[in-house]
Amino acid sequence: MRKKVSAILFFLVVVTHATLRSETIHIQTNETALVLQTGQQGRLYQLYLGPRLSDPGQYAHLETAMRSHANGQAWEVYPVSGTETFFEPAFGIRHNDGNMTTVLQYVSHSVKKTTDDVTETVITLKDALYPVQVKLYYKTFAKENIIQSWTEISHREKRPVNISRYASSMLYWKRARYYLTEFSGDWAKEVNMRTLPLDFGKKVIDSKLGARANLHVSPFFTVGLGGAPRENEGQVLMGTLAWTGNFRFIFEVDNEQNLRVISGINPYAADYTLDPGQVFTTPAFIFTLSNQGTGKGSRNLQRWARNYQLKDGRGDRLTLLNNWESTGFDFNEARLDSLMVEARYLGVDMFLLDDGWFGNKYPRHGDTQGLGDWQVTRSKLPNGVPALVKAATRIGVKFGIWIEPEMVNPKSELFEKHPDWVIMLPNRERYYYRNQLVLDLSNPAVQEHVFNVVDHLMTENPELAYLKWDCNSPVTNIYSPYLKERQNNLYVDYVRGLYKVLERIRAKYPDLPMMLCSGGGGRTDYEALRYFTEFWCSDNTDPVERLFIQWGYSQFFPAKAMAAHVTSWNHDASIKFRVDVAMPYKLGFDINLEELRPEEQAFCRAAVATYNRVKNITFGGDQYRLVSPYDGNHTAVMYVSGSQEQALLFAYDIYPRFAENLLPVQCQGLDPARRYRVREINLMPGAKPGEAFNDKVYSGEYLMEVGLDVFTTGKLHSRILELSAVE
Known part of the structure; x- marks a missing residue:
C-alpha cells in the first residue's frame, strides 16, 4: 500500500509542477534559435527552429499555432510509441511489467555557459508512473552556429528494462518541399552525392555493419528546406552523428507536410538491455542551419571542428611517404632504409611503414594470415621497429607505422590462443570478410589487449611519430562469447569498448598523431576524430575520382582532416595533376619515386616546399x-x-x-x-x-x-x- 501511495504522490508532484508552470526554453547560437515549450500536460514540444529573431518576444506569436495542433500532430521533442504519437517515435521501452509505453513530462532544466561561445542546456523529463528519466542535452557553439543534441536514459525499476529506440535528436519543420542529399557508395567509390525529393512517408539512411560502418553510406546528410540544396543560396540543414558504429537517420513527411528528422544509433539487432541505475548516453547529433546554402553550412562545420572536435584541430599535420605502392608486403630493412632516404629527398616530414611488418609463426606475406600477432617478423626486420626508428632519425625524417588492432586472421597465434576473444558464431559456418574476423571489444580483456598493442609500440619506441589505424572488416558472425545472453548489446558495447581504448591512448599519448583508416572511408565520423588527427578518404587515389570524393567529404570536414596521397593511379594524369589534386588537403605520397623522371622528382620536391609555405591557408582558412x-x-x-x-x-x-x-x-x-x-x-x-x-x-x-x-x-x-x- 505504501508503494502505491508513493507512486500516486510522485505522479501528482510531476503533473502539478508541469501544469502550473509553462516553461519556454531558448537554445540558440548567434544565427539559429531552437525554442522548446511545455504544454498543459507537462509534455515538451518544439515551438520553433529557424533563424534567430532579434526580438525574443516574437516567439510568443507561435504559441497559439502550437496549441492548435491536433493530437498526434504536435511536435513533441522526445515522443514514445504507444501514446498519441502516430508517427515514428524517438524512444521505445519495455518496462518490467511488459508495458511498452512511457509518457515523459518536463521536470526541470538548467543552462550553463562553459565559455563565451559555448552554452549547455540540460532538460530533465520523467515518467509519472514508472521510474524512468530522460535528460536532453543541447550544446550550442554561438560563433560557429553549431548545435549538438544527445540524451541520457536511466531508470530505477527493479529489473533491467529493454530500450528498443533511443534517438539522439528529433527535429521538425513545415515547408512546401524538402530535398535530401545523401552520401553513399562502396569501397573505392565513397560519398557519391545524390539529391532526391522527400515526399509523404519515410526515407531511411542507415548502417548495419558494426565496424567499418560507413562502407556503403556516410553518417551525414543535407536537407534542403523549401528547395533543393544549393551552394550559396537557400536554407539547408546539415547534420552528422558522432558515432563510430551503426547509425540511422529517418526523414518522415506526414499527412500535414511536417518533416521529422530523427537521428541516432541504429537500433537494428540492438534493443539494449539497461540495468537499474545505469545511464545510456546516446551519441551527439551535430547540426547547423544555414540560410546561405551548403557553402556557409560547410564553413560552420569546418570551423567548429578545428576549434572544438578534431584532435589537434588547430595544429599542424605531417607530410609523409608511404611504402605500400613501392613494396606491398615485400620488403626488408635495406629496402625501407632506401625509402626513408627518398622521403628525406622529397622533403616530407615522415616515412610511414604500412601493412606486412609483423607475425612469425604466420608471417604477414599477404592478408590471409598473421593479423593479430603484433611481433616484428624477424626474417624481414631482424632488428625490429627500434632499428627503423633510429634509421629514420639518422636520415632526418620521422617514423610512423600501420596497425589494425581490432582485427584477427583465423590463421594467427592470437586466434589459436584466444578464440573466445573473437566475435564469431559458435554453431555455424564462419563468414570471412577480407580473410579476417573482428575482436570482441565489448570484452575488457580484449580492450586491454588492443591498448597494449599501441602501448608496447610506444613504450619500445618513444620517438614513434604516427600511427595509421586501419579497420578493414565489418562485424560478421554476430555473436559475443563475453556478453552471453545479452547479444543485443553487442553493436553498442563494441563501439563503447573502442572508445575506452582510444581514451586510454589519448590520455597516455596526447600528442600522438593518428590516421583514422578503414579500408578507405569506412569510418568518417566526428566522435572518432576526437582521437584522430585525420582520416583516409578512400583507397581510390585516382585523381579524377578523388576530385569527387574530396568534394563530398568537404561538405562536412576541414581540409586538414582529409588525408590525400599522390600515387601512381591513373597514368593518364600528369604528376602535376595528381599533386595538385592532393595539395588542398593533408598531403602525402605513396609512390615509387624511381618511376618518375628527374624533372618530375624535382617538381615533387618543389611542391612539398610550396605546400609547407601555403598550407596555413587551407588548414585554417575558409x-x-x-x-x-x-x-x-x-x-x-x-x-x-x-x-x-x-x-x-x-x-x-x-x-x-x-x-x-x-x-x-x-x-x-x-x-x-x-x-x-x-x-x-x-x-x-x-x-x-x-x-x-x-x-x-x-x-x-x-x-x-x-x-x-x-x-x-x-x-x-x-x-x-x-x-x-x-x-
Missing part, C-alpha cells in the same frame, strides 16, 4: 567551393585566410569537350575593397604562368564579380593560383 565536378567537365575550390589577406584558388580541367565554351570563375570570400596580386604556383620546372596570373593585380570586387579565366580545354590540366593582398 573554404569556398566554386565549381562542382558534378556540374560538368571542370571543378574549382578556393580557400581564404581569416584576415582575407591570402587566398588559394585550385582549378581542374577534367575531360573538357572540344572547343568548349569556357566561363570565368568568380572568386568568393575576398575583401572587395582590397587589391590582390595573383600568381600561378606549383608549376613544372621550366613552365611559365599564364599571362593573366603572372603577378597581375586585381581588386577583390573584380575577382568576385568578373572572375578569372582559369579553365582550359586541356584534359587533366590543373592550375593553382595564389592571391596576396597588396597595399
Whole structure:
C-alpha cells in the first residue's frame, strides 16, 4: 500500500509542477534559435527552429499555432510509441511489467555557459508512473552556429528494462518541399552525392555493419528546406552523428507536410538491455542551419571542428611517404632504409611503414594470415621497429607505422590462443570478410589487449611519430562469447569498448598523431576524430575520382582532416595533376619515386616546399567551393585566410569537350575593397604562368564579380593560383 501511495504522490508532484508552470526554453547560437515549450500536460514540444529573431518576444506569436495542433500532430521533442504519437517515435521501452509505453513530462532544466561561445542546456523529463528519466542535452557553439543534441536514459525499476529506440535528436519543420542529399557508395567509390525529393512517408539512411560502418553510406546528410540544396543560396540543414558504429537517420513527411528528422544509433539487432541505475548516453547529433546554402553550412562545420572536435584541430599535420605502392608486403630493412632516404629527398616530414611488418609463426606475406600477432617478423626486420626508428632519425625524417588492432586472421597465434576473444558464431559456418574476423571489444580483456598493442609500440619506441589505424572488416558472425545472453548489446558495447581504448591512448599519448583508416572511408565520423588527427578518404587515389570524393567529404570536414596521397593511379594524369589534386588537403605520397623522371622528382620536391609555405591557408582558412565536378567537365575550390589577406584558388580541367565554351570563375570570400596580386604556383620546372596570373593585380570586387579565366580545354590540366593582398 505504501508503494502505491508513493507512486500516486510522485505522479501528482510531476503533473502539478508541469501544469502550473509553462516553461519556454531558448537554445540558440548567434544565427539559429531552437525554442522548446511545455504544454498543459507537462509534455515538451518544439515551438520553433529557424533563424534567430532579434526580438525574443516574437516567439510568443507561435504559441497559439502550437496549441492548435491536433493530437498526434504536435511536435513533441522526445515522443514514445504507444501514446498519441502516430508517427515514428524517438524512444521505445519495455518496462518490467511488459508495458511498452512511457509518457515523459518536463521536470526541470538548467543552462550553463562553459565559455563565451559555448552554452549547455540540460532538460530533465520523467515518467509519472514508472521510474524512468530522460535528460536532453543541447550544446550550442554561438560563433560557429553549431548545435549538438544527445540524451541520457536511466531508470530505477527493479529489473533491467529493454530500450528498443533511443534517438539522439528529433527535429521538425513545415515547408512546401524538402530535398535530401545523401552520401553513399562502396569501397573505392565513397560519398557519391545524390539529391532526391522527400515526399509523404519515410526515407531511411542507415548502417548495419558494426565496424567499418560507413562502407556503403556516410553518417551525414543535407536537407534542403523549401528547395533543393544549393551552394550559396537557400536554407539547408546539415547534420552528422558522432558515432563510430551503426547509425540511422529517418526523414518522415506526414499527412500535414511536417518533416521529422530523427537521428541516432541504429537500433537494428540492438534493443539494449539497461540495468537499474545505469545511464545510456546516446551519441551527439551535430547540426547547423544555414540560410546561405551548403557553402556557409560547410564553413560552420569546418570551423567548429578545428576549434572544438578534431584532435589537434588547430595544429599542424605531417607530410609523409608511404611504402605500400613501392613494396606491398615485400620488403626488408635495406629496402625501407632506401625509402626513408627518398622521403628525406622529397622533403616530407615522415616515412610511414604500412601493412606486412609483423607475425612469425604466420608471417604477414599477404592478408590471409598473421593479423593479430603484433611481433616484428624477424626474417624481414631482424632488428625490429627500434632499428627503423633510429634509421629514420639518422636520415632526418620521422617514423610512423600501420596497425589494425581490432582485427584477427583465423590463421594467427592470437586466434589459436584466444578464440573466445573473437566475435564469431559458435554453431555455424564462419563468414570471412577480407580473410579476417573482428575482436570482441565489448570484452575488457580484449580492450586491454588492443591498448597494449599501441602501448608496447610506444613504450619500445618513444620517438614513434604516427600511427595509421586501419579497420578493414565489418562485424560478421554476430555473436559475443563475453556478453552471453545479452547479444543485443553487442553493436553498442563494441563501439563503447573502442572508445575506452582510444581514451586510454589519448590520455597516455596526447600528442600522438593518428590516421583514422578503414579500408578507405569506412569510418568518417566526428566522435572518432576526437582521437584522430585525420582520416583516409578512400583507397581510390585516382585523381579524377578523388576530385569527387574530396568534394563530398568537404561538405562536412576541414581540409586538414582529409588525408590525400599522390600515387601512381591513373597514368593518364600528369604528376602535376595528381599533386595538385592532393595539395588542398593533408598531403602525402605513396609512390615509387624511381618511376618518375628527374624533372618530375624535382617538381615533387618543389611542391612539398610550396605546400609547407601555403598550407596555413587551407588548414585554417575558409573554404569556398566554386565549381562542382558534378556540374560538368571542370571543378574549382578556393580557400581564404581569416584576415582575407591570402587566398588559394585550385582549378581542374577534367575531360573538357572540344572547343568548349569556357566561363570565368568568380572568386568568393575576398575583401572587395582590397587589391590582390595573383600568381600561378606549383608549376613544372621550366613552365611559365599564364599571362593573366603572372603577378597581375586585381581588386577583390573584380575577382568576385568578373572572375578569372582559369579553365582550359586541356584534359587533366590543373592550375593553382595564389592571391596576396597588396597595399
